[in-house]
Amino acid sequence: MAPLPITAWSAVNALGRSTAEVLAALDAGRSGLGPSPLPATMETVVGAIPGALAPLPAEHAAYDTRLARIGWLAFEEVRGALEGAVARWGPHRVGVVLGTSTGGLEETEQAFDHWRREGTLPARYDYEHQHNFAAFGELLARAAGVTGPSYVVSTACSSSGKVASSAARLIRASVLDAVLIGGIDSLTRMTLQGFHSLGILSSQPCRPFGAGRDGINIGEGAALLLVEREASDPGAVLLGVGESADAYRMSSPEPGGRGAREAMERALAQAGLTPAQLDHINAHGTATPLNDAAESIAIEAVFGRRVPVSSTKGYTGHLLGGAGGTEMVFALHAIRTGRLPATLGATPLDPAVAIDVVTEPREQPVRTVLSNSFAFGGSNVAVVLGAAR
Amino acid sequence: MRPVHVAGMGLWSPGYADLAAWRAGTPDASVIKPKCRLVDVRLKRGSSRFANMLGEVVEQAARAAELDVRSAATFYGSSLGEIETMVELLRMLYEEEGKLSPNRFKCSVHNAASGLVSIGQGNTAFSTAIAGGARSFEATLLEAWAWLDAGEGDALLLAVADDRAPPPLDALDDHDALAVGVALTTRGAGPRLERLRVVEHAERHAAMSDALRANCASPGLELAAAIFDRREGPVALSPFGGPQWVADLVLS
Numbered sequence: 001m002a003p004l005p006i007t008a009w010s011a012v013n014a015l016g017r018s019t020a021e022v023l024a025a026l027d028a029g030r031s032g033l034g035p036s037p038l039p040a041t042m043e044t045v046v047g048a049i050p051g052a053l054a055p056l057p058a059e060h061a062a063y064d065t066r067l068a069r070i071g072w073l074a075f076e077e078v079r080g081a082l083e084g085a086v087a088r089w090g091p092h093r094v095g096v097v098l099g100t101s102t103g104g105l106e107e108t109e110q111a112f113d114h115w116r117r118e119g120t121l122p123a124r125y126d127y128e129h130q131h132n133f134a135a136f137g138e139l140l141a142r143a144a145g146v147t148g149p150s151y152v153v154s155t156a157c158s159s160s161g162k163v164a165s166s167a168a169r170l171i172r173a174s175v176l177d178a179v180l181i182g183g184i185d186s187l188t189r190m191t192l193q194g195f196h197s198l199g200i201l202s203s204q205p206c207r208p209f210g211a212g213r214d215g216i217n218i219g220e221g222a223a224l225l226l227v228e229r230e231a232s233d234p235g236a237v238l239l240g241v242g243e244s245a246d247a248y249r250m251s252s253p254e255p256g257g258r259g260a261r262e263a264m265e266r267a268l269a270q271a272g273l274t275p276a277q278l279d280h281i282n283a284h285g286t287a288t289p290l291n292d293a294a295e296s297i298a299i300e301a302v303f304g305r306r307v308p309v310s311s312t313k314g315y316t317g318h319l320l321g322g323a324g325g326t327e328m329v330f331a332l333h334a335i336r337t338g339r340l341p342a343t344l345g346a347t348p349l350d351p352a353v354a355i356d357v358v359t360e361p362r363e364q365p366v367r368t369v370l371s372n373s374f375a376f377g378g379s380n381v382a383v384v385l386g387a388a389r
Numbered sequence: 390m391r392p393v394h395v396a397g398m399g400l401w402s403p404g405y406a407d408l409a410a411w412r413a414g415t416p417d418a419s420v421i422k423p424k425c426r427l428v429d430v431r432l433k434r435g436s437s438r439f440a441n442m443l444g445e446v447v448e449q450a451a452r453a454a455e456l457d458v459r460s461a462a463t464f465y466g467s468s469l470g471e472i473e474t475m476v477e478l479l480r481m482l483y484e485e486e487g488k489l490s491p492n493r494f495k496c497s498v499h500n501a502a503s504g505l506v507s508i509g510q511g512n513t514a515f516s517t518a519i520a521g522g523a524r525s526f527e528a529t530l531l532e533a534w535a536w537l538d539a540g541e542g543d544a545l546l547l548a549v550a551d552d553r554a555p556p557p558l559d560a561l562d563d564h565d566a567l568a569v570g571v572a573l574t575t576r577g578a579g580p581r582l583e584r585l586r587v588v589e590h591a592e593r594h595a596a597m598s599d600a601l602r603a604n605c606a607s608p609g610l611e612l613a614a615a616i617f618d619r620r621e622g623p624v625a626l627s628p629f630g631g632p633q634w635v636a637d638l639v640l641s
Contacts, residue, residue, distance in 0.1 A: 041487040092587060101498060103520075105475070108558075112479045115557040127561045132468065133499065133520035147632070151521035151528035154470070154499035162517060169535035173390045175585070190478055193487045194494035245516050247507040250495040259513065376495060377504025379516065 001270050003386065004168055004227050005234030008081030009182075010074045011329040013221025013316045014047030017073055023333050026341050029361060031315050033205050033217055040192045043203035047219025047317030048187060049073075056139075062129040063139040065107045067186040071136050074182070074222040075143070081226050082144045082180055089177035089229075095148035096137040097166045098224075099159025099183035101321035103152075104131035106188045136184055148176050154321065157284075159183055160223065161324030161373035161381035165241035167227045182224035182325035191218050191320070198251055206287035206318075207345035208311035209296065209357045213287045219317025223325030225332075236332045239273070239368065239384040242266025246378025252290045257298030259380045260284075260372065264302050267370060267382035275303045278384070279364070280334055282327045282371040285311020285343065286318055295372065296353040303355075310358045314344030324373035324381065331369035331385050338363050390538040390585065392639075394577040396456070398613050399449025399548075399570030401442050402601070407449055408613060423568070427458060428509035435492025436505055437473045438566075439552040443502035444509075446570030447548045454544070454572030461572075462515040462542050463503060466529030466549040468522050468605040469562070470499040476555045502548070515541065525549055525605040526569075527626035527634050534585065537575050544574040549606040565600040569609025580616050582624075583637040591625035591635045594618070602628055612638070 012018065014032025015025035025032065036046045053069035055061070060068075086094050111125040129135050133152045141150040149170075153162045160183020167179035185191075195201040195216060202215035227238055243266065246259035253260065268275060281303070284295055292311075299309060312330050319326050334340055340362040347359050367387045374380045400408040401423045404416030422438060423445035433441070443465055451458045474497045481489050496505070500518035507516055515536070521528030526549045533547045550568030554561060573582075593602075595614035601607055607628045615624050615638050623635035 108475070109479065109482070112476075112557065113483060116483055121557055121560075127558060128522070132522050133470065134468070134522035134524075138522065149521075149524075149528060149531055149634075151519055151524065151531075153517060153532075154520050155503065155516075155518050156498040156500060166532060166535075169539045169541075170531070173535045173538040175390065175531065175535060189487070190475075190482055190489070190494075190497075193482060193489045194478070194491075194497070196487075197489040197491045197494055243515055243517075245503075245507045245513050247511050247513045249508065250501075250504050251491075262513070375500070376498045377500045377516075378507060379500055379503065 001168060001240060003237035003239050004171060005231035006236045006238055007226045007228050007231045007234050008078040009225040009329050009332060010077035011223040011326050012070060012073045013319060013326060014219050015315055019077055026315060027339060029342055031205060031344050033317055038187055038189050042196045044201050045205055045217050046187055047217060049220055060139055062126055063135060065104050065130045067104050067184060068136055068139060070186055070220060071184045071222040074224045075140055078224045078226055079144060085178040085226060085228060086145050091145050091147040093148060093177040094146045095170060095176045096141045096146055096150040096180045097163045098137045099153050099163050099321045099324060100133050100185055101154060101156045101159055102185050102188055102191060103133040104135060105190060106186050107131055109189055155379040156375035156377060157320050157323055158373040158375035158379040158381045159321040161383050162243060164238055164383045165243060168238060168241060171229050178228040180224060180226050183322040184222035185320040185322045186220040187218060200288045205345055206313055208285035208287040208313050208343050209292050209350055209353045210346045211348045211350045213289060215288055216286045217317040219319045221316060221319045221322050221326055223322060223329050225328060234388045236335055237386050237388055239386045240267045240271030242270060242382045244380045248378055251376050253294040253374060255294055257294040259378060260295050260298035260374060261301050263380040263382040264370060267384045271384040273368060278307050278368050278370055279366045280340055280369045281307050281309040282331050282369060283309050283311045284372040284374045285313055287313060296355045300354045305356050308340055308356050308358045308362060310341045311343045312341055327371045328383060328385060331371045334366045334369055335387050338366050390534055392581045392583050393534055393537055393573045393575060394579050394581045395571060396574045396577055396579055397450045397453025397572040399446035401445045402567045412617060428505045432505060432509055435490060435496040437471055439471060439473060439550060440502040440505055442550045442568035443548045444506050446568040447506060447546045450546055450570030450572040456544055456572050459510045459512050460514055462545040464517055464529050464533040464545060464547040465503050466519040466525040467551055468520060468525045469551045469554060470520060471497050471501055472554050473552055523605055523629055524627050526608040530626060533573060537573060547571045547573060549609060551604050551606060563600060564603035567601055567604040567606045569606045571609060580638060580640050583639045585634050585636055587632060588635050589632050591623055591633060593625050
C-alpha cells in the first residue's frame with residue numbers, strides 16, 4: 001500500500017504523564033512497574049500511571065472516569081494536530097478508531113460494589129458515557145469537533161494494532177481523509193484476578209524472553225496517533241499491517257507461531273518490504289512462557305537472527321487494548337532517534353529463544369520497525385512503520 | 390466504495406429462531422437459546438448466550454449465501470458485548486473472594502465469539518470485533534465494506550448483536566436481545582448496497598417493537614425488511630434519528 005503519513009502521536013503510561021516523560025524514561029532504561037494501587041488476592045506488580053489524575057473539563061463531566069482522565073492526558077498532546085486535520089479535511093472526513101479491551105470496566109466495578117452494599121447503582125454512574133467501549137472515542141470526537149465515524153476495535157490485546165489497518169482501509173476507500181487511532185485501557189481488579197486465574201500473572205517484574213519467565217504484569221495507559229491521507233512533512237509513515245487468526249485456543253497461542261508468522265509476512269508484503277529491509281521489531285513479548293516461545297519461533301522463521309528484537313512490557317506492563325498503540329509510539333521513537341530499547345528482565349535469556357533479543361540499549365540507523373500484538377481468541381496483528389523519507 | 394452484494398442474512402432473537410420466523414411474526418416461546426452449531430459443547434464452556442447468538446447468525450448467513458464458514462472472513466459488532474459474562478465475573482470478584490472462573494474470563498473479551506467460531510471451525514481467515522455504541526451496526530458494516538473495497542477478500546460474514554443486560558445493569562437498557570447476520574460479497578446477482586452516504590435524516594420502514602428497535606443490531610432488520618419488501622433506496626444504518634450513514638439498496 002502507499003505509505004500513509006503519521007502526523008502526530010502521544011503516549012502516557014507508567015513511565016510518565018506526557019510523551020516526553022515516557023520516552024525519556026524509555027531512553028533511561030527505567031521501569032515504571034511498581035506495587036498495585038488496587039486490592040488483589042495475589043502478589044503482583046503493575047504499571048500504574050504515576051500521580052493523581054485531574055478531572056475532565058466540566059463540559060465533559062459525564063465521561064469522567066479514570067480511563068478518560070488517562071486518555072485525556074494523551075489527547076491534549078495531539079489535540080492541536082487533530083483540530084488541524086478537522087480544519088484541513090472537514091469534520092465529517094475525520095474519524096476516531098481506537099482500541100480497548102476493557103473500556104470503563106473500572107467504573108463499573110465500583111458501581112457494582114456500591115450496588116451490592118447499597119442496593120442501588122451510584123447516582124453519577126452512567127454506563128453509556130463511562131463504561132461503553134465507544135465512549136472515550138466519542139468524547140475525543142466531540143472535544144475536537146470530529147463528526148466522522150467514531151468506534152472501537154476490541155479484539156483484546158491486539159485492539160490498538162488492528163486500528164492501524166482500519167485507518168488505512170478507510171482512507172484508501174476514500175471514506176475518510178484522517179483517522180485518529182490508538183488505544184487505551186486502565187487497571188481493573190477483574191483484569192488482575194482474571195489473569196491470575198489463568199496462572200499467567202507474575203508476582204515479579206516480567207522477564208520477556210528470559211529463562212524462567214513466569215508471566216505478565218498488567219499496566220494502564222493510552223496512546224494516540226493521527227494518520228492522514230497526505231501531509232507535507234510527516235513525522236513517520238504507516239507502511240503496512242498484517243492480520244491473522246490462530247484458530248487454536250482462546251488464551252494461548254498456536255505453539256509453532258503460525259498465526260504470528262502469517263501476520264508478520266502479510267505486514268511486510270503490504271509494506272512492500274523484504275525481511276532484510278526491516279531494522280527492528282517491537283515484540284508482543286508478554287513474558288508468558290507460551291507467548292514468547294511461539295513469537296520467537298515465528299520471528300526466527302521470518303527474519304532469522306538478523307533483526308534486533310525488543311519487548312517493552314518490562315517498562316510499562318502489558319497495556320492490553322492500549323499495548324499496540326503504545327508500542328507503535330515506541331517504534332516511532334526508535335525511528336526518530338536510532339535508539340533500540342533494552343528488553344528489561346530478559347537476562348539471562350531463555351536458551352530456546354533463537355532470535356536477537358536486545359538486552360542492552362543499542363544505537364543504529366532505524367528506518368523500518370515492525371510491532372507485534374497478539375490476543376485472546378487467537379487474534380494477531382503486525383504493524384510496519386517507517387521513516388518519512 | 391465499490392458496491393457489495395447481500396448474499397444472505399440470518400437472525401436470532403428470543404422467540405424467533407431465524408429470519409423466516411421473524412417475518413412470519415409469530416413468536417415461539419421455546420426459542421430462548423441459540424443453537425450455534427459452529428462451536429462444539431466442550432469449547433462452549435464459559436461462553437455467553439451473546440457469543441452463541443453471534444455464532445448462530447453467522448452460520449445462518451453463511452448457509453443462505455453458500456459461503457464456507459471454515460474460510461470466510463468474519464466481522465462481529467456489538468455495543469454491550471459480553472455484558473452477561475462481565476456481570477458474572479463481577480459477582481465472583483466480590484462474592485467469591487476474587488476467584489474468577491478461567492473459562493469465563495477467557496470468554497469475557499469482546500472478540501470471544503470471533504475466537505470461538507474461528508477455533509470451532511478451524512478458520513484462520515481475517516476476523517475482527519467492533520464496538521460502536523448504538524452505531525455498532527453502522528461501524529461494523531463500514532469496517533467490512535472497506536475490507537472488501539481494499540481487495541483483501543471477495544466475501545465475508547458480518548454479525549451484530551446485543552443481549553439483554555443482567556441486573557444490576559438491566560435498568561440501563563431498554564432493548565430486547567437480537568442478532569443479525571449478513572453475508573457480503575463483491576460479486577453475484579442479488580440485492581446490492583450501492584454506496585454509503587451520510588444523511589441528516591433517514592426513514593425507517595421495518596415494523597418492529599421499540600425494544601427491538603433500540604438494539605444496536607436493528608438496522609439489520611431494516612435491511613432484511615427492505616430486501617423482503619423489495620424496497621429500493623436508502624437503508625438507515627443507525628437505530629436512532631439524526632445524521633447517520635445510509636446504504637443505498639438496489640434490487641435489480
